[in-house]
Amino acid sequence: MEEPRIGVYVCWCGTNISKMVDVEAVTKEVGTLPGVVLSKNYKYMCSDPGQDLIIKDIKSHNLNRVIVAACSPRIHELTFRNACEKAGINPYLFEMANIREQDSWVHTDRTEATKKAIDLVIGAIRRVRYHEPLQKRSVNVDPATLIIGGGISGMTAALEIANAGKKVYLLERTDHLGGQVARFDLTFPHLSSARQMIRPMIQRVENHPMIIVYLNTELKEVSGYIGNFKARLVFNGAEQPEITFGNIIAAVGLKPFDPSVIAEYGYGKFPDVITSLEFEDKLRAGRILTKYGKEPRNVAIIHCVGSRNKQYHEYCSRVCCMVALKFVHEIRAALPDANIFEIYADMRAYGKGHEEFYAMTTHKQIIFLMYDQQKSLPLIREAYRDDDCNMLIEMNELLSGIDIEVPVDMVILMVNMEAHDNVKEVVRTIGVSLCGNQFFIEKHPKLDPVATTTGGVFIVGTCQGPKDIPDSVAQAKAAAARILATIAQGSVPVEVTTAVVNESFCCGCQTCISVCPYSAVSFDEAKKVSVVNEVLCKGCGTCGGCCPAGAITSKHFTDRQILSEIEGIMSMSY
């Protein structure tokens, strides 16, 4: 091993670090340690002059290891790695000590904080000695994309990618495109027609030369990795020729909740208790009639059916409140004299134009009645013989505290959106995970909401969580943009800091295979050892931690590196 020549740079971060850490003292203290060639501090290491300082020193002092003691590596590790690369040394010969988030920001005693900074820098110095140069790798990307689900999200993504001249395989389980949106009459809050929106879109998808639509088709198996996937499809029970593609978009959507499990609502027992989707069917047919062909005089709309209730689903379906208000407009237009009851648990009008839509709807002569999900659900029962209505809803009205009975002829249940029955098979096939609500988990809930932890697999639309049409469309276009970017590059970088199996130590217990969250480890039956697919591996280190034989090493996180760092941190005894 070559003799380390380490350069240490301590950052002031303006006053962020310097007000709580004596930067000069740190610089001085670590400057004399073995292997340290120079030790400097600067006001902002991440600034261009700061980076230039590192680059110049590497060249003039022939440094082969660099340490920056500054903020979190999440923020600037890449900045400094790039600086190292510019100066001609391997970026993995760099190490960062976090003396801001882990030190100056969280302590109030300047002396103690300074000592801690010294400890952290010493840890980095001990660790960086054992850093090894690692080479960046990339894989080529097949320009075709597989989209699972022919709803508005899947079709939007398909058109976006196909319009850029790239091939799309659009897979749909049912016999038609359009998804749930195809069942809607009008959309909120502008009351524009869903049909006029979705029909031309279906036409464009079906006629697009770059989109191959598979109807009545299921996904049997997916293999491969980012840029190079293969899939087997099943059409009407018969297996289709294998297709290859570079990226996957899951747009499988959600399905309406079946309210017959809620005894209080008598769905299935009372013919005029219907779901919101069934009411959409009536609206599209153009007539609001009860089972007996009469116009209802009293229509009740019950919110949160299967939503926000621990017994069914704890989450909010997001769109039902606005759909219910949309129903008010449609009912009021068709039946000007009808009494309309909005039986709600909370009115959620979070989106653009939604609060205004709510305010506008309150003028439509409707009666808002609030119920408490936690206490009891409204109870629907048959009316008395001398009542001039079909049914009565008994409920405790929350804002008045009064037990009331509401005369109704038709009840619309605003059903929750829930996962499809086969969602677990889908996620297993494409290698992503589900949250407790059976929604697909995104890579980062805020900063990367369309990607997944599996490279090349993206999620769009409601399968990621309930959302309305604009949000689904935006997500679909975002995923399309991400995929087109990788196709345009022709290749994608893959993780460098992967796990490696030392075959002579591996006992073949396969513990690593069972714990790997990315399905990156497989078993070589011939050699009876585990094998890591370096393209799928994200370097999380789980397998290395579990391996009873100590056969797995994570690159850049070797035992030696980690133990040296710990020794370094513990070396000073105050």
Next chain:
Amino acid sequence: MSTRVHPELRNQLMQFGIGDWNACYHCGTCTAQCPLSEEGFLFPRKKIRLMQMGLKDELEASVEPWLCYYCGDCSTSCPRDANPGELMMSLRRYLTSIYDWTGLSKKFYTSELWELFFILSFAALVVISFLLVLPSMGFHFTRELTAEGGVQVNAFAPIHVVETFDWAMALVVASLLISNILRMYYKIIWKYGNMKVSLWVHIREFWLLIFNFAVQPKFNKCDDKRYWLSHWFLMSGYTIMFIVIVVYLPWFQTERILPIWNPQRLLGYYATFGLLFGLFVAIFGRLQKKEIKFLFSHISDWLFLAMLTLTAITGILIHIFRINGMPLGTYISYIAHMAVLVPMILIEVPFSKWSHLAYRPFAVYFQQLKKYAVPR
């Protein structure tokens, strides 16, 4: 026991001046800042909720609308501009029509044409009585003055005939009003909520009724004290006038011109001042529309103020013309006075806005009874 929702109540209430009540989102600011709202009798929010929900029975059993004196603070502080104060005012109109068993109140509140027709008919009957009926009974118009130089009022408007008529009118109004109050009692105390109030409590708390009628202490709990004063002047002036005209007419309507410090004249002047002051505040306020309580004027508000003002002015004119020996002016003012006074008392007191003179103190009394109610 569940209370039935009456969705059609919405349409009925709208005829009493209630506009868009879905504006309220039940923050409760109105109730929190109302100095009159108290535990067990919370308003306005709770009453607005009953209206929104169409809970007709609960609403009709409510005593709270009468406990509100409409200072308007609730409307000022309402973050949704739902006008809780005006909603309470509209509720009082609705309740007046509900207590009234004849159905006339509802007619008057919901159609100004009906109200005008009745007012004008009564006025016409009064004029006809003075011009045709009384002369046929031997009473006449005379230019002769009394020894003191006053007008001979009793020759034209014979005191015993007018007094008899007064008593008859008072009897009719009282029986209407009392029957309505009984209905109010039935809805608020008797029928509702499975409760019982002992006879002793009824007797013990009766003083509250008298006290509240005379002083309106609840009104004085509002933060703005000015209107309590102007209202009290108006009320006391009106009450004094009513008592001396209806009960002590022979003492009040004299041909002799008494000295200015005589109680008859002093009481008359005080009552006139009280009426004019109260009327000025109310009319000026409603025209200026600076205070929220004066912002919305139902047609019934204006009709009432107009009739009371006309009554006061014609009464003043009678007095001036009589003591100055101007027979023609006296007689014309007298007829005009009666032509306004009679419909005002016959229509406003049992059927319209003036009925609050009874409902408000009774509401305070009923509220007290409810506090001492025990489960049946």
